[in-house]
Amino acid sequence: MAARKTTKKPNVSAEELTTYYREMLLIRRFEEKAGQLYGMGLIGGFCHLYIGQEAVVVGLEAAAKEGDKRITSYRDHGHMLACGMDPGGVMAELTGRIGGLSKGKGGSMHMFSKEKNFYGGHGIVGAQVPLGAGLAFADKYKENGGVTFTYFGDGAANQGQVYETFNMAALWDLPVVFVIENNQYAMGTSQARSTSTKDIYHRGEAFGIPGEIVNGMDVLAVKAAGEKAVAHCRAGKGPYILEVKTYRYRGHSMSDPAKYRTREEVQKVREQSDPIEHVRELLLTGKHASEDDLKAIDKEIKEIVNQAAEFSKESPEPSVEELWTDIYA
Ligand SMILES: Cc1ncc(C[n+]2csc(CCOP(=O)(O)OP(=O)(O)O)c2C)c(N)n1
Ligand SMILES: [Mg+2]
Numbered sequence: 001m002a003a004r005k006t007t008k009k010p011n012v013s014a015e016e017l018t019t020y021y022r023e024m025l026l027i028r029r030f031e032e033k034a035g036q037l038y039g040m041g042l043i044g045g046f047c048h049l050y051i052g053q054e055a056v057v058v059g060l061e062a063a064a065k066e067g068d069k070r071i072t073s074y075r076d077h078g079h080m081l082a083c084g085m086d087p088g089g090v091m092a093e094l095t096g097r098i099g100g101l102s103k104g105k106g107g108s109m110h111m112f113s114k115e116k117n118f119y120g121g122h123g124i125v126g127a128q129v130p131l132g133a134g135l136a137f138a139d140k141y142k143e144n145g146g147v148t149f150t151y152f153g154d155g156a157a158n159q160g161q162v163y164e165t166f167n168m169a170a171l172w173d174l175p176v177v178f179v180i181e182n183n184q185y186a187m188g189t190s191q192a193r194s195t196s197t198k199d200i201y202h203r204g205e206a207f208g209i210p211g212e213i214v215n216g217m218d219v220l221a222v223k224a225a226g227e228k229a230v231a232h233c234r235a236g237k238g239p240y241i242l243e244v245k246t247y248r249y250r251g252h253s254m255s256d257p258a259k260y261r262t263r264e265e266v267q268k269v270r271e272q273s274d275p276i277e278h279v280r281e282l283l284l285t286g287k288h289a290s291e292d293d294l295k296a297i298d299k300e301i302k303e304i305v306n307q308a309a310e311f312s313k314e315s316p317e318p319s320v321e322e323l324w325t326d327i328y329a
Contacts, residue, residue: 059222155186
């Protein structure tokens with residue numbers, strides 16, 4: 001992973017930086033709370049936290065336009081929050097309650113929002129990649145100018161269906177940004193043990209798909225790369241690949257003790273490359289915000305997350321009759 005390079009005087013307004021700070025912090029605090037609720041037994045099943053990767057979705061959402069679509073894997077809470085889905089609805093889905101975005105019937109990995117163009121939440125590794133190309137196919141067919149962000153991991157990047165999709169997406173010039181969230185691990189398998197090359201994006205060259213590496217710990221770098229990729233797609237030039245180098249601080253899922261890496265490795269990334277600390281530093285050194293301003297934001301975010309948690313505990317469990325709704329057969 002690229003170490004963070006602090007852009008000393010980035011060409012970005014205080015308002016923009018504050019927005020990224022707030023959005024990344026919301027994801028981090030939300031995920032910490034989800035971890036707590038899991039520990040208390042209020043969340044069952046799988047729960048994959050996004051802590052450490054926040055700059056990826058926040059940067060790319062900043063490059064997206066109204067009408068663009070997004071689809072991802074099971075590590076999906078950050079994507080949902082970044083595109084504006086209600087934190088209470090996400091948390092209540094985690095606790096399996098009727099107020100959840102899938103009425104408590106989907107859980108962590110299966111949430112959708114037609115309103116926000118969020119197409120899941122997919123538990124089968126790599127399965128969302130062809131689906132993302134399908135969404136882009138629909139946009140191209142309808143000539144609506146939409147772009148689909150199709151997120152997948154470094155592990156998923158070794159799946160055959162990814163390359164079948166690359167072929168079709170390139171052949172038909174589909175407006176899709178393939179975002180490889182390279183957090184360096186696929187469950188307990190490091191990239192070095194599973195992947196023949198250090199970088200993955202250049203596999204697109206075989207299909208004529210351009211791409212690049214992005215520092216996923218720098219929200220401004222992610223946004224800039226996202227804008228470039230989206231402009232490429234909207235100009236009708238077909239797909240684009242962003243390999244975003246990032247890192248997850250927590251285990252693969254809540255049941256992973258993460259014995260395949262050292263505490264020091266994680267600590268080093270936290271200290272040297274944390275994406276939220278990066279923006280915090282930019283805000284403070286650029287005199288865009290004071291410590292007190294940031295404390296007020298922290299408080300505000302904590303309140304949003306606490307309310308989401310309260311809602312997720314108070315919302316009732318779905319009734320038995322709900323078993324017969326939302327069935328497409
Ligand atoms: C087809 C399939 N094979 C195996 C699994 C088990 N599995 C779940 S996550 C995962 C690793 C995926 O890693 P990566 O794509 O890097 O995503 P990350 O978890 O790092 O976000 C595996 C092998 C699965 N869910 N689906
Ligand atoms: Mg991974």
